Amino acid sequence: MIKVFVPRDSSALGLGAEEVALAIQAEAEKRQVAIELIRNGSRGLYWLEPLVEVATPQGRIAYGPVTIADVPRLFEAGFHNGGAHPLALGLTEEIPYLKRQERLTFARVGITDPVSLDDYLAHDGYRGLKRALTMAPAAMVEEVTESGLRGRGGAAFPTGIKWRTVLNTSSAQKYIVCNADEGDSGTFSDRMIMEGDPFVLIEGMTIAGLAVGATDGFIYLRCEYPDAEVALNAAIESATAQGYLGDNILGSGKAFRLEVRLGAGAYVCGEETSLLESLEGKRGLVRFKPPLPAIEGLFGQPTVINNVISLASVPIILDKGAAFYKDYGMGRSRGTLPIQLAGNLKQPGLVERAFGVTLREILYDFGGGSQSGRPIKAVQVGGPLGAYLPESQFDTPLDYEAFTALWAVLGHGGVVAFDETVDMSKMARYGMEFCAIESCGKCTPCRIGSTRGVEIIDKIRAGEETERQVALLRDLSDTMLASSLCALGGMTPYPVLSALNHFPEDFGVTSAQ
Amino acid sequence: MSDHSATANFPMAVALRLIQMNDPAFDSERVSGIIAELKTKPGALLPILHAIQEVLGYVPGECVPLIATELNLSRAEVHGVISFYHYFRGTPPGRHTVYICRAEACQAMGSEALEAYAKSSLGVDYHENTRDGAITLEPVYCLGNCACSPSIMVDKKVHGRVSPKRFDDIMNLTRSAS
16 A cells, blocks of 8 residues: 655645645545555645655655645656656655754654554654653653753743752642743744644653653643644543553553643733633733742642643653753754744745754755845844844854844744845834733733834834934833843843844934934 | 724624624523533633633623633633633624734735735724624734745634735635535
8 A cells, every 4th residue: 555645734734735635535546546645744844835745665755835736647647656747856855955954853743643643653652751651750850951951932941950840849739731822923843743743742741740740731722723732632532542641651650641721812821920820711911930830830839831842852852861862952052943934935944953053054055045036134033022133143053042142032943034125113013013912911011111112113113203212212122121020021122122223224213323 | 902993983882782682692501511511620711711612603791600600700800811812702703714814924925915905805804794794804923834924714724825816715715615
């Protein structure tokens, strides 16, 4: 039986993958070609989606982007045996975009059937958990600490230290919470993991539970990701049925139960304390810290709250050891970062590389430059609260500290490119507007400051007493930076001021101001 | 969120409120069943609101006192949660909801022009229903489809690389599906 792969990833579906899968099935029946159609995750080469693959003795061969109109001719060309066709891309693994990556967290994404536990096990799945079950909790925490893994949600706090705090806080009930409220524009790595390899997240959370002594976990998933919800629930169901979740994990006598909870379209709920409030059934108002969630988190109990990618990186660390993971990266940024290329690029997609690759390599060697063919003017890294970087900063390596030194952030690894037609004063205005729309309202600098910020930028854009308004915008930004309760108000000045500082001409001011 | 038209639309809001009080979509037995099934979950309020909106398309105002009683909350607390989250709505949507992404990655690929086109071709602004009741237009801030911008979501399905022409095709299909 010939294995044909058509992704079930929501971005691929959004480009017609479902229709292509149905057409392939129908065409195969018509021609009496016996195929097994597997719905995999996406390889992350999104400009080639829907990317259809066929297994051959030489390896998997890719064709893309495939439309339903191409399907009959693909069969005529014998694609199901790897036949030549204008859409043929050769061996998938040899496509340079993929070949030049270092896929650790994304090792299986696009390769396996995401909801097949057998497939997961056949591709090194649950090896991390099996090793963890032979270890003492403190040793598991030590392994994660030693790996150098830092929170991939954006804050880059050492994951192991968080875990150790929860381990050392005694309580009858502890929780593992996965922050799957991936709201940053230009990011989709969490979604790809949840849709493309949900078991790796489940395994990571289970290990976290064993390591700190938590028996219950929640995945707080944004409701904008309905396909991820389906994949996660299917995976949780089969993991539970096979004893990988539940009251007696693999006969160890240890329990870990997992439930998916949906957010409801509030960006601020990606902030960890706001997320916990939301999980408790309340308005997503940010909490004061301390107490840290590790000490008083969900329902007042010690709680590990980690991003999807942080948790999904845990299984390979436990499987291959801290030294293996730590060997990737630079400086204090260890391991790999799943970088998400978006916006105006020829080749947008998912690039997992060790820290240290430069922004220029990412934008041009992988991204292929702008899709419009015009020069790239600015790049926003790290979501709506991340700074805009001009061309002069493109040689910066992707490293937490290198970005901090530029007054920028790596965040969750989203890279959004804009060509020269972008008006940066408009992007700055949007930064403030977004903050106003999404503010939880608890602290004044964010709630009021963002609305005043929109008004000030409107005046600057209209050329009304520009000099005074720019001074006011800087003053307001200082207030927001210094006195907001969380990163929403506290980092909105990053896109705003970076736009102003690097592109003053778009605000009608000279750089001296 | 700022809503500059609130004052101008006040009589309409009152009218909608009156219609809602006698809303046939509100099925007290069904809502009570949902609440009874989910109320023992820890942090049950969001799951309850999701379940109601999934079934009825929105959360009718009549649900608020029912939920408040069962969860031992004040009506103000329940209303506060409903109004905090962009996704929950208190008025009936059209048969389909179309979400247009307004975030940066989509802006880099021309989503502003798409927004303008969608509003003019559907004849509505955000948070409004088309005259035929087929479509509600809503903004959304990222669908995680940033490598295939600009993006929209129709009910629960994402569509990528949406040009005005493609938008029309999708709307025609959507209308004919209902």
